[in-house]
Amino acid sequence: MHQTQPRVPLPPPLTSDVPGTWAFDTMSRRVRTDILARIFRENQFQSHVVLRLQQLDTELSAAATTPLSLLPHDGGPDIIVWNEHILKSFVQQRCTWLSAPWAVAEFYLYRRIMTAIDYFKTPVDPFQLQKDLGLTSSIDSISALATRVNQILHNPSIPITSESTLQHLQTFVFISLWGNRIDLSLWPVGGADEHTVKATGGQRSSQSFASVLQAGQKMILSNHMTQLVSYISQLSAPCRFDIIVDNAGFELFCDLCLADFLVCTGIANVVHIQLKAHPTFVSDAMAKDVSATISFLQSIQSQQGADTSASILGHRWAKHLSSGKWKLCEHFFWVQPQPMWQMPSDLHADLSQSALAFVKGDANYRRLLGDLHWPFSTPFADVLCYFPSPVCALRTLKAELGCGMDPVQTQRAAREDDKWLVAGKYGVVQFCDTRSSARSQ
Numbered sequence: 001m002h003q004t005q006p007r008v009p010l011p012p013p014l015t016s017d018v019p020g021t022w023a024f025d026t027m028s029r030r031v032r033t034d035i036l037a038r039i040f041r042e043n044q045f046q047s048h049v050v051l052r053l054q055q056l057d058t059e060l061s062a063a064a065t066t067p068l069s070l071l072p073h074d075g076g077p078d079i080i081v082w083n084e085h086i087l088k089s090f091v092q093q094r095c096t097w098l099s100a101p102w103a104v105a106e107f108y109l110y111r112r113i114m115t116a117i118d119y120f121k122t123p124v125d126p127f128q129l130q131k132d133l134g135l136t137s138s139i140d141s142i143s144a145l146a147t148r149v150n151q152i153l154h155n156p157s158i159p160i161t162s163e164s165t166l167q168h169l170q171t172f173v174f175i176s177l178w179g180n181r182i183d184l185s186l187w188p189v190g191g192a193d194e195h196t197v198k199a200t201g202g203q204r205s206s207q208s209f210a211s212v213l214q215a216g217q218k219m220i221l222s223n224h225m226t227q228l229v230s231y232i233s234q235l236s237a238p239c240r241f242d243i244i245v246d247n248a249g250f251e252l253f254c255d256l257c258l259a260d261f262l263v264c265t266g267i268a269n270v271v272h273i274q275l276k277a278h279p280t281f282v283s284d285a286m287a288k289d290v291s292a293t294i295s296f297l298q299s300i301q302s303q304q305g306a307d308t309s310a311s312i313l314g315h316r317w318a319k320h321l322s323s324g325k326w327k328l329c330e331h332f333f334w335v336q337p338q339p340m341w342q343m344p345s346d347l348h349a350d351l352s353q354s355a356l357a358f359v360k361g362d363a364n365y366r367r368l369l370g371d372l373h374w375p376f377s378t379p380f381a382d383v384l385c386y387f388p389s390p391v392c393a394l395r396t397l398k399a400e401l402g403c404g405m406d407p408v409q410t411q412r413a414a415r416e417d418d419k420w421l422v423a424g425k426y427g428v429v430q431f432c433d434t435r436s437s438a439r440s441q
């Protein structure tokens with residue numbers, strides 16, 4: 001029988017009321033000084049919108065004592081889910097922005113921003129500038145990677161025989177993993193905090209990303225790559241794959257490189273790209289951001305003259321979309337805080353058609369784990385056995401939770417860097433074949 005939730009007892013949720021934690025710093029400081037402040041700076045909203053954003057800022061300035069409230073009817077089709085299923089019990093218990101489960105409070109913040117800006121009447125993305133800069137400032141990395149991708153997929157001297165395909169598969173999975181380091185909510189383009197990647201025009205991320213890829217293996221605290229590759233190599237025919245993506249910008253570019261590889265090699269006959277239904281977590285990708293990325297790639301040729309790699313890629317990706325090899329899917333569940341084992345039945349049924357879902361990034365990973373305080377050594381399969389399809393999490397660590405990590409590795413990481421859980425330097429590649437895991441129970 002298919003598990004409907006983790007097969008081990010559930011620990012308590014992370015909350016953001018413990019001073020000294022990243023969760024506390026996020027909800028009591030970062031969301032105001034980094035996220036809301038940028039929205040004010042980077043948008044020209046009408047005065048009534050500014051007023052609502054200021055009211056939200058006032059609530060957050062007293063986060064420890066301000067209780068969460070239900071959402072007003074703002075035209076969003078998700079109101080009933082939010083008010084009846086997500087918020088009701090926390091509102092009844094008078095949970096505050098800090099005492100409510102962290103995931104609930106943090107997703108709620110972005111949903112409140114949508115209310116404040118009247119998003120469901122006039123869908124303006126308040127993070128558009130950051131998203132645009134995320135692409136343009138990564139142009140060198142994008143061009144370099146585009147050249148490599150085209151060599152692998154088009155150069156007849158690198159045959160796509162099965163052994164080399166599996167080698168390349170690993171490369172593309174690593175690229176997608178480490179693309180998650182470049183996260184605009186942590187490293188805003190042009191920002192100047194401790195996490196900031198130096199914004200030096202077009203060279204923003206090319207050096208850092210090359211060095212991240214090189215550092216690679218030793219920064220991975222749990223690595224199921226062998227099992228992942230073995231599973232994929234045993235699929236008998238081209239199948240559907242899913243990528244539950246995370247950030248727009250350079251990370252999305254990296255994820256689309258993986259999706260490109262999967263369809264060009266015939267490993268996949270279709271890749272469903274699972275996207276957010278409204279702007280959230282600053283940089284999280286929506287369908288429009290995929291289209292913008294492809295248009296940006298197609299335009300690089302005219303900007304750069306000689307280098308056509310990115311533009312070739314952009315045209316190929318546009319064809320993947322028009323031919324139906326790539327399908328863009330937005331769902332409101334992806335912008336909500338519930339544990340993934342509470343996935344709505346339509347999405348569950350749909351994902352159960354997939355041969356494999358790659359789940360990208362930290363916020364999605366938190367939801368895979370229900371944002372709970374698992375002992376770090378809890379086996380990944382004991383938690384993820386409920387997922388509707390075989391699943392591979394590609395996450396760089398940016399929050400104080402995890403599972404499936406050997407204590408030898410976590411102790412090493414803690415010795416090397418006291419911010420190992422949140423700095424995005426360490427990563428995991430974790431795989432669970434939920435179908436065989438169910439059979440072996």
Ligand SMILES: O=P(O)(O)OC[C@@]1(O)O[C@H](CO)[C@@H](O)[C@@H]1O
Nearest residue numbers: 026183185361362363364398399
């Ligand atoms: O999902 P992503 O982009 O990898 O990370 C999201 C994130 O930046 O936001 C949260 C803190 O605000 C944490 O979960 C994490 O640090």
